[in-house]
Amino acid sequence: MELERRRVLRLGGAIAAGAGLTGLTACSGSGDTGQGGTGGEKDKGKISVWSWQGPAAEMKALVPEFNKKYPQIEVTVEDIGNPAIWDKITTGLAAGGQGLADVLHIGVDYLPGYVEKFPGGLADLAPLGANAHKDAFAPGLWQTVSPDGKRVNALPWEANSAGFYYRADLFEKAGVDAGALQTWEETIEAGKEIKAKTGAHLLGIDKPASQADAANFFQMLLQLQGSFYFNLAGDITLDSPEAVKAMTLIKTMNDAGLVSDLAGGWNALMSSLKQGTAAVLSMPTWFGGIIQEQVPGEAGKWKVRLPPAVRRGGSTAAMVNSTHLAVAGSSKHQAAAWSFIEFVLTRPASQVRIYRGKGIAPALMAAYDDAVFHEPSPFFGGQKKGEVFLEALKAPSPAFNYTADYARALKLVTDAQSKVLLKGADPAKVLGEAADQLGRQTGRKVSR
Amino acid sequence: MTVTPTGRTAPAAPFPGAAPRRARRRRVAPYLFVLPALLLFSAFKIYPIGRSFVISLHQTVGGTERFVGADNYTRLLHDPLFWTALKNTAVILAVQVPVMLALATGLAVALNSGLLRGRTVFRLGFFLPMVTGLVAYGIMFSVLLNRDYGLVNWLLDLVGAGPVPWLTDPLWAKVSLGLALTWHYTGYNAVLLLARLQSVPAELYDAAAVDGAGAWASFRHVTLPGLRPALLLTTVLSTIGTLQIFDEPFVLTGGGPDNATLTIGVYLYQNAFKYFDFGYASAIAYALAVLIGILGVIQFRLLGEKT
Numbered sequence: 030m031e032l033e034r035r036r037v038l039r040l041g042g043a044i045a046a047g048a049g050l051t052g053l054t055a056c057s058g059s060g061d062t063g064q065g066g067t068g069g070e071k072d073k074g075k076i077s078v079w080s081w082q083g084p085a086a087e088m089k090a091l092v093p094e095f096n097k098k099y100p101q102i103e104v105t106v107e108d109i110g111n112p113a114i115w116d117k118i119t120t121g122l123a124a125g126g127q128g129l130a131d132v133l134h135i136g137v138d139y140l141p142g143y144v145e146k147f148p149g150g151l152a153d154l155a156p157l158g159a160n161a162h163k164d165a166f167a168p169g170l171w172q173t174v175s176p177d178g179k180r181v182n183a184l185p186w187e188a189n190s191a192g193f194y195y196r197a198d199l200f201e202k203a204g205v206d207a208g209a210l211q212t213w214e215e216t217i218e219a220g221k222e223i224k225a226k227t228g229a230h231l232l233g234i235d236k237p238a239s240q241a242d243a244a245n246f247f248q249m250l251l252q253l254q255g256s257f258y259f260n261l262a263g264d265i266t267l268d269s270p271e272a273v274k275a276m277t278l279i280k281t282m283n284d285a286g287l288v289s290d291l292a293g294g295w296n297a298l299m300s301s302l303k304q305g306t307a308a309v310l311s312m313p314t315w316f317g318g319i320i321q322e323q324v325p326g327e328a329g330k331w332k333v334r335l336p337p338a339v340r341r342g343g344s345t346a347a348m349v350n351s352t353h354l355a356v357a358g359s360s361k362h363q364a365a366a367w368s369f370i371e372f373v374l375t376r377p378a379s380q381v382r383i384y385r386g387k388g389i390a391p392a393l394m395a396a397y398d399d400a401v402f403h404e405p406s407p408f409f410g411g412q413k414k415g416e417v418f419l420e421a422l423k424a425p426s427p428a429f430n431y432t433a434d435y436a437r438a439l440k441l442v443t444d445a446q447s448k449v450l451l452k453g454a455d456p457a458k459v460l461g462e463a464a465d466q467l468g469r470q471t472g473r474k475v476s477r
Numbered sequence: 478m479t480v481t482p483t484g485r486t487a488p489a490a491p492f493p494g495a496a497p498r499r500a501r502r503r504r505v506a507p508y509l510f511v512l513p514a515l516l517l518f519s520a521f522k523i524y525p526i527g528r529s530f531v532i533s534l535h536q537t538v539g540g541t542e543r544f545v546g547a548d549n550y551t552r553l554l555h556d557p558l559f560w561t562a563l564k565n566t567a568v569i570l571a572v573q574v575p576v577m578l579a580l581a582t583g584l585a586v587a588l589n590s591g592l593l594r595g596r597t598v599f600r601l602g603f604f605l606p607m608v609t610g611l612v613a614y615g616i617m618f619s620v621l622l623n624r625d626y627g628l629v630n631w632l633l634d635l636v637g638a639g640p641v642p643w644l645t646d647p648l649w650a651k652v653s654l655g656l657a658l659t660w661h662y663t664g665y666n667a668v669l670l671l672a673r674l675q676s677v678p679a680e681l682y683d684a685a686a687v688d689g690a691g692a693w694a695s696f697r698h699v700t701l702p703g704l705r706p707a708l709l710l711t712t713v714l715s716t717i718g719t720l721q722i723f724d725e726p727f728v729l730t731g732g733g734p735d736n737a738t739l740t741i742g743v744y745l746y747q748n749a750f751k752y753f754d755f756g757y758a759s760a761i762a763y764a765l766a767v768l769i770g771i772l773g774v775i776q777f778r779l780l781g782e783k784t
Contacts (some may be wrong), residue, residue: 065681095564115750116750119750119753120750123753123755142753146537146643146753147753236645236728236734237644237645237646237650237733237734238731238733238734238735238737239644239730239731239733239734240729240731290624290625290645292623292624292644292645292734293623293624293644297623297625297626300625300626433753434752436751436752437751437752440747440751443733444733444735444736447733447734447735448735451645451646451734451735453646466557466558469555469556470556
């Protein structure tokens, strides 16, 4: 595992060095100001922050406390909405940083693309002192924000591990012990029992991929096997044995009638949750808060555990997603923006408050010392939900190379999944085609 | 070589004095008047059009723009997704546009009829969808057509018809898109046709009636020829609109399922704003512009007045 990490560090270093060089020549105008934290003063200025729904609300709530420490920094937090925020940041970066907010909330799926395609678009946080917090975050996250170990593109915020939220009452009714499920194959067998005895589906997938995140479940099955769409060298691994295994599991579930259709994205998912269509929601950490919010009447019926392994004895921990705060390269108040980021992300008190508010799991390990992560949850049958995910967060997890072409890969994967789910296509065949097409589109090598 | 006298002594114009200056001023004045518009037009239309052509010849690699010549265009020819998008757009063009224009023509004739009471209300009613925000109506249709919770399937269920996978089946998704487009644009086209219809002289209908023409014959021989310029206009506008179609598939289906409703507009957007491939997106834009130009010319040739 450690070896793999080092490899990605080196690889990231080469990419970032190249990006840095080209950035110097390409971004003479407005972009690259990340050279020495020259942007404004650390405790004075007017900064704006772009985020979405829940996190935006939580950051807004932190502002009065922040202003006690920094009375001369005026902060405006804007809820741009997700996914609208990605288009807005992309347009701003493409326009050389024009109109961007000072602080940007960016998901792991977009960060490498922004860094690679718009060198200098995000400020280097290292000169502002980011490296002091290098060891404060969950293992593996620092290389995501600082691939070369020198330039720091952002600071980690959320660290979401794969989870397995399930309706304990339905499992009980079907006579299945959810805690004993070791593999997804066993889970499929359990799903058949549940369907027969309760009528509920095992889980739901947005089959026609009406939203970009329709492949979340597939991606999680891949990550549980330590695999991804690209390997650490950036070659395409879309049709690796692990990927074919993951897609085959999905096909088996679907063919057995265990998958409900969540076409329509978020709204469909929420309706399904309220109607109890599925016994399992294999969702990351942050989703626990959503369940609690949407079906408060079902307290005690829900439980949570880490997902079963794909292969017997395999890993049950996978970090499936993280989000970060970055400073725009074009910001005139980079130092003040950094003060805000540091206040929100590196102070356990801030993160504990955000967790209490919206259940957003911090990447900051020191936050987990707080009792809130170790309290039994009445909603989840008295389980210590925070500890379940903390266990996953501490587990060694391999590095995943999202690359700048993640969005293209994701599109091809969701198309392949739709073919499997709607037309019964062969997993190996559609994934092979997807890999070849991605190779043609990006010029990357397909690793077979 | 002859040395031409220059300077004060040699008159530059045949008319000495103030006259040429006034003439020159008169010649310059109109340009000065249109200059502000011209400047704005250049800044917001000509420059982006030119710039996007330059971008279409480049590819961004590691943050730097690299000149790649016609690479993006040749890539376009070998891109199965581009061809899928083109095919989908062509299907909409071949199926939805004729149906919509036929409906609009019928509607225009009905709205023009003296037999109809409360004509203004009807005209307004049919035109109103046009002013609905594109995204708003896209979302409205996606709610109406939802397989499990949509009103349309609920109504179908009442009459015993099974649920239709409107947005989740490749074929039905195309149908849904066509329905949404027809709802939105038919009234608009009907109003354009109606305007023309009202300029067809009533005497022609009288003459036709005298000659013993029935309703169908007078529609064929008087109404349709009278509508010809308006039909040309609506056809060309609908063609351009269809080729550029973006909002409806973007909101309704996101181009899915399995690219069944991927249009050139959506594909262009994906390449620019999802994959940050601005060079390729610009090449798609140029291919689209050329296509629109060619189709426009063909339509003018086929439908235009023969003089």
